[in-house]
Amino acid sequence: MATRRFCVLYSTTMQAVMPLCLSSWFVSLCFASCLAIAIEFSKQPPHPLPLSHHHHRTPPPPPHLYTPLALLQAMCHGCKCLIGPSMLASDLSCMAAEAQKVVAGGADYLHLDVMDGHFVPNITWGPPVIKHLRKHCPGVFFDCHMMVSNPEQWVEEIKDAGGDQYTFHLESTKDPAALIKQIRATGMKVGVALRPGTPVEDVLPWVDLVDMVLIMTVEPGFGGQKFIENMMPKVAFLREKYPEKDIQVDGGLGPATIEAAAKAGANMIVAGSSVFNAPVPAQVIATLRRSVERLGNGKKEEELTPLPPA
Ligand code: DX5
Numbered sequence: 001m002a003t004r005r006f007c008v009l010y011s012t013t014m015q016a017v018m019p020l021c022l023s024s025w026f027v028s029l030c031f032a033s034c035l036a037i038a039i040e041f042s043k044q045p046p047h048p049l050p051l052s053h054h055h056h057r058t059p060p061p062p063p064h065l066y067t068p069l070a071l072l073q074a075m076c077h078g079c080k081c082l083i084g085p086s087m088l089a090s091d092l093s094c095m096a097a098e099a100q101k102v103v104a105g106g107a108d109y110l111h112l113d114v115m116d117g118h119f120v121p122n123i124t125w126g127p128p129v130i131k132h133l134r135k136h137c138p139g140v141f142f143d144c145h146m147m148v149s150n151p152e153q154w155v156e157e158i159k160d161a162g163g164d165q166y167t168f169h170l171e172s173t174k175d176p177a178a179l180i181k182q183i184r185a186t187g188m189k190v191g192v193a194l195r196p197g198t199p200v201e202d203v204l205p206w207v208d209l210v211d212m213v214l215i216m217t218v219e220p221g222f223g224g225q226k227f228i229e230n231m232m233p234k235v236a237f238l239r240e241k242y243p244e245k246d247i248q249v250d251g252g253l254g255p256a257t258i259e260a261a262a263k264a265g266a267n268m269i270v271a272g273s274s275v276f277n278a279p280v281p282a283q284v285i286a287t288l289r290r291s292v293e294r295l296g297n298g299k300k301e302e303e304l305t306p307l308p309p310a
């Protein structure tokens with residue numbers, strides 16, 4: 001009798017306790033997995049580029065940007081995909097013809113890298129060259145990426161030369177608000193660029209005042225460098241906060257790297273070497289565009305821009 005009573009008591013207790021054990025076991029398992037994922041995401045990846053004394057250090061983005069949300073999010077947005085070949089990679093002995101070739105091949109705008117040999121260790125061109133190019137490309141949007149130490153100095157000249165957008169580096173000015181005002185006064189659009197080592201949070205006070213944020217995916221100064229993929233959390237962070245803002249990426253973009261940028265939410269894609277070194281630039285331009293349409297705008301295969309003949 002006592003044994004039977006024990007058995008009944010035992011089985012009743014087990015019936016009550018087992019689901020609790022199982023559910024707490026399940027909860028612990030979930031907790032442990034989340035913890036493991038969080039630890040994994042907060043590990044900082046190694047720096048991908050050798051650093052020279054000329055170049056600013058490129059620390060990885062702060063650990064909090066590596067949240068599963070920011071990383072796993074394939075943000076769909078409504079921002080139009082715009083592809084801008086970087087003229088730096090063209091044959092500069094016939095710049096006008098090169099520009100016309102990529103415009104005919106589907107480019108939405110031309111990216112013009114102005115370098116002063118001071119902000120970056122390289123020199124390209126300034127307003128006089130842009131002014132001549134303008135005569136050969138009427139109606140084409142000129143996106144001027146100003147890698148210069150004194151961006152306030154060139155605003156009116158770039159406007160007069162035919163610039164449509166003036167993108168200054170946040171690191172190059174003490175007074176971004178005044179510079180933005182100065183650019184606006186000319187009627188040009190305003191872009192603000194961040195070197196790879198500049199934390200994305202630094203741009204937050206200015207985002208509402210500008211038309212576009214450029215997240216550099218190489219150290220500014222040279223074409224043909226390797227795409228720094230760990231800049232993508234910066235893009236995803238901005239895209240999550242600003243679903244309607246133009247976000248540009250510049251450096252190392254091509255068919256091999258576009259998916260990462262498109263998934264993170266970039267909609268303005270600068271591409272130099274990948275476009276100008278291709279046998280058919282129009283193919284590369286369309287490939288980049290299709291990636292942004294598919295992974296950024298969430299379009300279906302049949303809605304994508306068709307690929308031109310090879
Ligand atoms: C680098 C420039 C880029 C460069 C991109 O300082 O801002 O615009 O020309 O060239 P690729 O696409 O070759 O990296």
Ligand code: ZN
Binds near residue numbers: 111113145250270
């Ligand atoms: Zn550029």
